[in-house]
Amino acid sequence: MTAEITRRHALLAAGFGGVLLPHTLSAQPVAKPAELKVGITTFLSGPASVFGVPGRRAAEWLFDEINRAGGIGGVPVRPFFVDEGPGTEHLVGEFRRLVQSEGVHVMFASISSGSCLACTPLSDELRKTTILWDCGTQRSFEEGPHPFAFRTQGYGTPEVLAPLLYLLKHKPDFRSIAVLNQDYAWGRDSWELWKTAMDALKPGVRVVAEMFPRFNSTDFSTEITRLLALRPDVVLTTSWGGELTTLIRQATERRLLERSLFVMPVGEPSMPALARTMPAGHIIGARGDHWINHPAPRDRAAFDRFIEGYRTRFSEYPIYPVHHMAQAIWALQAAYAKAIEAKSGGWPNDQELANAFRGLTFPTPTASITLREDGQGLEEQIVGLSSFTERFPYAVPEKMIRYPAAEISAPVGQKSTDWLKTLRPGMETRVGAAL
Amino acid sequence: MRRAEPLLALAGAAALVGIAYAAPWLRFVLTIALAKGLAVLGILLLLKAGQVSFGHAMYAAVGAYVVAFAAPGMGEALVLLPLATGIAGLLGLVVGLFITRYREIFFSMLNLAISMVLYSMLEKFYAITKGTDGIRVAPVTFAGLSPERESAEWAMFAIALLLAFGFGIVARLYLASPMGQALAGIKTRETRLEFMGVPARHVLLSAYVFSAVMAGAAGAIIAMTTRHVTPLLAYWTTSGELVFIAILGGAGGVLGPFLGAAAYELIRVHAAAAFADLWQLTLGIALLLVILFAPGGLWGVLARLFRRVRA
Numbered sequence: 001m002t003a004e005i006t007r008r009h010a011l012l013a014a015g016f017g018g019v020l021l022p023h024t025l026s027a028q029p030v031a032k033p034a035e036l037k038v039g040i041t042t043f044l045s046g047p048a049s050v051f052g053v054p055g056r057r058a059a060e061w062l063f064d065e066i067n068r069a070g071g072i073g074g075v076p077v078r079p080f081f082v083d084e085g086p087g088t089e090h091l092v093g094e095f096r097r098l099v100q101s102e103g104v105h106v107m108f109a110s111i112s113s114g115s116c117l118a119c120t121p122l123s124d125e126l127r128k129t130t131i132l133w134d135c136g137t138q139r140s141f142e143e144g145p146h147p148f149a150f151r152t153q154g155y156g157t158p159e160v161l162a163p164l165l166y167l168l169k170h171k172p173d174f175r176s177i178a179v180l181n182q183d184y185a186w187g188r189d190s191w192e193l194w195k196t197a198m199d200a201l202k203p204g205v206r207v208v209a210e211m212f213p214r215f216n217s218t219d220f221s222t223e224i225t226r227l228l229a230l231r232p233d234v235v236l237t238t239s240w241g242g243e244l245t246t247l248i249r250q251a252t253e254r255r256l257l258e259r260s261l262f263v264m265p266v267g268e269p270s271m272p273a274l275a276r277t278m279p280a281g282h283i284i285g286a287r288g289d290h291w292i293n294h295p296a297p298r299d300r301a302a303f304d305r306f307i308e309g310y311r312t313r314f315s316e317y318p319i320y321p322v323h324h325m326a327q328a329i330w331a332l333q334a335a336y337a338k339a340i341e342a343k344s345g346g347w348p349n350d351q352e353l354a355n356a357f358r359g360l361t362f363p364t365p366t367a368s369i370t371l372r373e374d375g376q377g378l379e380e381q382i383v384g385l386s387s388f389t390e391r392f393p394y395a396v397p398e399k400m401i402r403y404p405a406a407e408i409s410a411p412v413g414q415k416s417t418d419w420l421k422t423l424r425p426g427m428e429t430r431v432g433a434a435l
Numbered sequence: 436m437r438r439a440e441p442l443l444a445l446a447g448a449a450a451l452v453g454i455a456y457a458a459p460w461l462r463f464v465l466t467i468a469l470a471k472g473l474a475v476l477g478i479l480l481l482l483k484a485g486q487v488s489f490g491h492a493m494y495a496a497v498g499a500y501v502v503a504f505a506a507p508g509m510g511e512a513l514v515l516l517p518l519a520t521g522i523a524g525l526l527g528l529v530v531g532l533f534i535t536r537y538r539e540i541f542f543s544m545l546n547l548a549i550s551m552v553l554y555s556m557l558e559k560f561y562a563i564t565k566g567t568d569g570i571r572v573a574p575v576t577f578a579g580l581s582p583e584r585e586s587a588e589w590a591m592f593a594i595a596l597l598l599a600f601g602f603g604i605v606a607r608l609y610l611a612s613p614m615g616q617a618l619a620g621i622k623t624r625e626t627r628l629e630f631m632g633v634p635a636r637h638v639l640l641s642a643y644v645f646s647a648v649m650a651g652a653a654g655a656i657i658a659m660t661t662r663h664v665t666p667l668l669a670y671w672t673t674s675g676e677l678v679f680i681a682i683l684g685g686a687g688g689v690l691g692p693f694l695g696a697a698a699y700e701l702i703r704v705h706a707a708a709a710f711a712d713l714w715q716l717t718l719g720i721a722l723l724l725v726i727l728f729a730p731g732g733l734w735g736v737l738a739r740l741f742r743r744v745r746a
Contacts, residue, residue, distance in 0.1 A: 044712050081711045086703075087667040088569065089657060093464050094707060100460035114568040118663035121571065125584050137568065185568035188561045215567070 032347040033105065036075045038063075038332070039098035040108040040133075041115060045085035047216055050241045050269065051111050051321040055134065056081055057314050058325040059108075066329070072336050073347070084110055088118045095119055099126045106131065106353070108328050109149075111321070113137035113185055123148040129354045133328035134321055136287065137189065138416040141374045148350075150357045150371050152331040153324045154288055154379040156186075157416040158408040160193040160238070162381035163265045163285045165408070166401055167234065168202060168428040170283065170385070171261060174233035176206040178260075180223055180247070182239050183212035190238040190265070193416060200423040208232045220247050224254050232260055240266040245273045252277055269319040271386075271394045278395040282386045289366050289380040290323040293389065293396040295435050303365035317392070327364055327379075331371070334362035374412045378405035382435065400435040407431045439741060440688055444603065447690065448596060451697070455592055461704075462588050466660045468693075468700040469595035474653035475680045475692035476606055477646025482686050483610065484639055485622030486538065489674050490546030493553045494523045494647040496669035498654025500557065503570040503664045512575045512594065516655050523651020524644055531643035535636050538625075550669055557666035569665030572658050591660050598656070602649050603689045609645065610689070618642055679718075683725055685732020694733045 040059055043052030059079050067076045080102055082094040091110075098104045107130040109119040116135035123130035124146055132140060132151040136159060140151065167174070179194070181187030191210070198205055208230045211223050227235060235256075239247060244264065251257055257279045264270075267284035268291070297303040306326065310318040339348035339356035348356065361370040370378045384397020408431065410419035451469075455462040474495050481488055498519035505515055534545050557564045564570065574581065577590045609615045617638040620628040625635045658664050667673065676699075684695020699718075706717035729736045 045715065083707060083711050083714065086714075088663050088665050089467060089661045089668075090703070090707070092661045092663065093460075093467065093704060096460045096463050097704060097708065101458065114663075114665055117568055117571060118661070121662065139568070143571075183559065185561070185566040188566055 032073075033075060036072055036077045036106075036336075037080060037102060037104040038077060038106050038108060039080045039082065039095070039102065039104040041082045041084050041091060041094070041110050041119070042108075042134075043085055043111050044081065044083040047241055047243070048111055049085070051134065051319075052084065054314075054316075054319055055111070055321040055325040058310065058318070058322040059329065061310065061313055062326055062329045066333070072333055073340050080104060084112055084115050088114060091115050092118055092122060095122050096126070099128050104128075105350075106332060108133045108325075110135050113139070113189075116140055120146045120149040127350055129350060129357065131328045131331065131357075134324045136186070138193070138410070141376050142410070142415050146375060148354050150331070150360075150375040150377070152327045152362075152369060152371070152377045154381060154405060154409070155376060156189060157193055157410050157420070158379075158381050158403070158405055159265055159285065159287050160190050161197055161408045161420070162403045162432075163263050163283055163383050164194055164197050164201065165403065165428045165432055166283055166383040167261075167263055169401070169432070170399075171234070172428075174205065174261070176208045176230075176232045177234045177236060178209040178211070178227055178230060178232040179207070180209075180211045180213070180220075180227070180235060180237045180239070182215045182217075182243060184215045187212055187215075187238060191236070193420065194236060194238075196417050196420040197423060200421055201425055201427055203425075217243065218246055220250050224251050224256055227251075227256055227260065228254065234263060235260045236263045238265050240269065242273075244270040248274055249277055252279055257282060267386075269321070271396070272317050272319070275394045276388070278386055280385070280387050280395065283383060284386050284395070284397055285381070285383045287320050287381075288323060289382040289402060290320060290364070291382055291384070291397055291400070292317060292392065294366050294382070295400065297366040298363065298368065299365050306365055317394075323364075327362075327369060327377075330364060331357070331360060331362050331369070331377075335360055372412055376409070376412075378409060380405055381408065401432045402435050403432045440607070440690060443737075444600070444690055447693065448600070451596065455589075459585075459588075461701075462592050463660060464700050464704055465697065466588075466592045466595045467657060468696040469592075469599045470653040470656035470660070471677065471680060471700070472599060472653075472684075472693035472696035473595075473602055473656070474650040475677050475684065475696055476602060476689060477649040478677050478681045479686055479689070479692055480606065480610070480615075480618065480642045480646050481639075482681060483615070483622065484618040484642060486542045486639070487678060488546040488646070489543045489671060489678065490548070490550030491646065491650050491677055492671075492673035493546075493550035493669045494527060494650035495654035495657065495673070496550075496553060496557065496664075496666070497523045497526055498651035499658035499664045499668050500564070500570070500654075501651075502575075502655045502658040503572045506573040506575055506659075510573055510575045511579070512577050512590070512659060515575060515659070516594070516598075516652065519655035519658075520648050520651040523654065524648040527644045527647020527651075528640075531640045531647070535639040535643055538621075547671055547674065550674055551671060554666050554669040554671075557669055564666070567666060569663055572662045572664060574662070575659050591656065595656050595660075598652055599693060602652070603693070606645075606649075606689045614638060614641060679722060681732075683722060683732055685729075685734030685736075687731060687734040687738060691732055691734035694737070698733055 042055045043049045063077045063079055109130050110116045111134045113135045116132050130149045136156045138156045179191050181191050262282040265285040268286035335356040339352050367380050381403045382400050384400035386395040387398035410416040451465055455465050501519040501522050502515050617633050621635050628635050680695040680699045684691035702721050706714035
């Protein structure tokens with residue numbers, strides 16, 4: 001914006017008083033800012049706050065540590081949190097407020113896929129680097145390019161395909177399956193991904209029931225009765241949070257998990273709440289490779305420091321949103337370092353920052369993540385069987401298999417459902433290495 | 436007060452334009468506020484007849500989804516708006532034909548029930564509506580022009596403001612007409628209305644359809660402004676929000692809904708900015724304060740101030 005508009009702004013601002021607090025945006029922000037502002041949208045209310053609040057805690061904790069160590073590129077970081085709970089229309093308004101009024105330098109957008117789908121086009125319009133820090137919808141980068149959006153973790157396709165490959169290896173002779181997913185976009189999408197991949201990898205499996213109970217259900221007795229009668233070999237559920245905890249509690253009471261093998265791609269966050277109620281021997285995923293009992297992390301000391309740091313500060317075990325938030329922050333650090341170096345010490349503008357993210361590889365304590373040219377991150381997936389050890393009061397995986405992200409993600413420019421159709425039986429023997 | 440209304444409306448509009456100019460990010464918030472004000476104006480008409488609708492968000496959702504479905508094929512705002520408004524009005528007529536037989540709690544609850552049916556359909560017909568993730572609304576053109584982001588935002592703001600004025604004037608004329616006056620008759624004693632030869636159902640039906648039309652226009656504006664529609668638009672909490680705004684604004688004049696909507700949206704964004712965890716509490720306290728100390732809503736407060744100045 002020109003200086004003339006700025007002056008008018010100031011006059012009008014004086015006229016309308018303190019309620020509005022307008023800030024001008026400068027299009028030439030090459031000067032180092034006094035603080036690095038990061039806008040973060042996360043669930044602070046509603047059922048998904050089981051993910052949103054740990055995510056927020058992780059951000060506050062890590063930014064505190066970064067600031068104590070001198071900030072990013074010598075600039076202290078200041079997070080601005082926004083509640084995703086009230087819905088898209090509110091969130092889109094808040095996104096604009098953070099960018100246009102607070103003048104944030106980077107946005108971290110959203111847990112809900114609906115929120116991400118609304119925020120990514122906004123990042124194009126406002127030309128503001130936006131990190132999709134937790135949402136998993138494959139639609140984000142498959143329905144069109146988003147030059148300012150990057151996802152610093154895996155997404156739905158590998159997160160569903162990895163447990164499927166694990167199942168094919170662990171119990172290759174299963175003949176029937178039932179699905180019990182939440183009745184909303186993720187529940188439907190994940191089943192479509194699973195079904196497409198399963199039909200390609202193991203044709204002829206009988207789907208005995210497709211059940212989509214209402215989102216936020218608290219009673220699954222009807223579904224459990226039906227599953228007890230149908231006796232499917234495998235039950236898939238991509239439910240999460242309190243709902244999964246409730247489902248497993250009710251299903252174990254009626255011994256459903258003794259009859260059918262459960263596959264829970266988003267099982268990890270519910271394990272601490274389920275504690276010893278969770279039966280052993282079922283397939284659990286964590287939307288990534290950051291299991292708390294990871295047997296061979298890249299940097300053992302850093303991993304332990306991270307886990308213990310979070311645990312001592314908040315008296316709870318970190319679950320995957322904590323790791324996803326941390327990945328977004330580490331990516332941010334790496335991208336700024338790369339951009340500042342490319343500019344030989346100068347502070348990057350929005351375009352230069354976005355350029356630094358494209359193709360970025362940044363280390364995590366467990367492995368490293370590379371952002372592809374379409375913005376999608378490649379994160380390894382680890383799946384295992386629920387088991388109990390001395391170390392943790394809840395179920396953690398054993399007999400883990402690690403799947404390299406590039407081999408289980410749809411290639412750039414391809415739609416996941418089209419790509420999954422091209423898979424051939426026997427993939428489970430080729431992809432994935434036991435840990 | 437009634438005579439001062441046009442002047443106040445002009446002053447309010449000028450203030451909104453000024454705010455939108457001074458703080459670009461509020462332009463979006465105020466466009467939404469104006470749209471919601473339109474929907475609340477419809478609720479206000481029904482309130483005049485003593486009927487509260489807890490389902491009017493469904494007409495806004497219909498307007499919004501019409502825009503979302505039609506925009507890829509026919510992305511002209513000046514066509515989409517009448518289309519969305521017309522379809523919402525048509526649905527209002529069909530639903531209104533039997534819903535206007537009921538009064539008070541039955542009227543409220545049936546509206547709620549039908550809106551939740553629409554919500555479930557939007558959520559469950561996944562192949563068509565993309566479920567809770569919602570549909571991205573394609574960019575729209577304005578009279579054949581496809582402006583830059585900032586001009587497009589101004590265009591939407593201007594359309595919302597013009598519609599607010601247009602519908603505000605029509606609603607004012609309507610309320611002053613015999614049909615509008617008869618609404619109060621439904622509230623006080625319906626049988627007397629019938630004795631006078633005025634069919635109460637027709638009176639209520641016309642108001643109902645009019646309110647659906649306004650909600651449809653509101654939905655279309657919301658869809659074209661936020662550029663993403665989700666089934667949440669039809670959820671009962673959204674309908675409740677409209678009633679909340681009606682109470683906040685006050686049921687006195689046609690300015691009340693817009694006053695309420697602007698206040699509601701501004702309180703919400705500032706509450707969300709100041710305390711991300713406690714914005715619900717802040718809104719709740721604002722409503723409690725209005726109920727306890729200003730039963731006539733913000734409009735009532737304004738009217739009282741106005742009288743005191745003149746006295």
